[in-house]
Amino acid sequence: MELLYADSAVVVCIKPARVLSTDEPGGLPELVRQALGNPKADIRTVHRLDRVVSGVMVLARNAESASELSRQIREDRFQKEYLAVIHGDLEADRGTLTDLLYRDKARRMTMVAKEPGKGVQEAILDYAVLGRSADFSLVRIHLRTGRTHQIRVQFASRGMPLVGERKYSTLEDPCEIALWSHKIGFTHPATGKFMTFSQKPPEVYPWDTV
Structure with missing residues (x-):
């Protein structure tokens, strides 16, 4: 430390x-x-x-x-x-991701909701792509809201989980989660x-x- x-x-x-x-x-x-x-x-x-x-x-x-x-x-x-390395590539070099999220306390997971409801909160982040490789993208992230696991869920729900993600991805990466x-x-x-x-x-x- x-x-x-x-x-x-x-x-x-x-x-x-x-x-x-x-x-x-x-x-x-x-x-x-x-x-x-x-x-x-x-x-x-x-x-x-x-x-x-x-x-x-x-x-x-x-x-x-x-x-x-x-x-x-x-x-x-x-x-x-924040900085993150994600699987895949975003279409735009800069953008905003907006979702409705709810927290499943029993499973200790955050999920994307299809519509507003009890316990559902809006989640917004801005991103900028800083670099790319054959398989990964490096992104800078600014959170407009602070939901539990927000960054991890918003990217994973779009098929671009963070490298090293184990809770919201089935990919097996040989590293800790790439979120800094x-x-x-x-x-x-x-x-x-x-x-x-x-x-x-x-x-x-x-x-x-x-």
């Missing part, structure tokens, strides 16, 4: 794959405390990545910072940008300064193929 920035209000780090974002044994806050050398540090999760997803995250170091960052997320002032939290931006809860942090994914398969 790599720390990118830390002060008295926030910590920015790289969340490893297979680590939960929430505060529990082995979760990201515990890893941050270990990295800071303070097992009793107040570390609070304000946004989440799926357990299998890696990349840049910010955590709050006190209740006031957590409240302010959460408010920015609710008001859509918290910037998040590439960039975040937020107003610092103490100083009021807008800050951005970004990190490229590791140059391993499938990132090194596109």
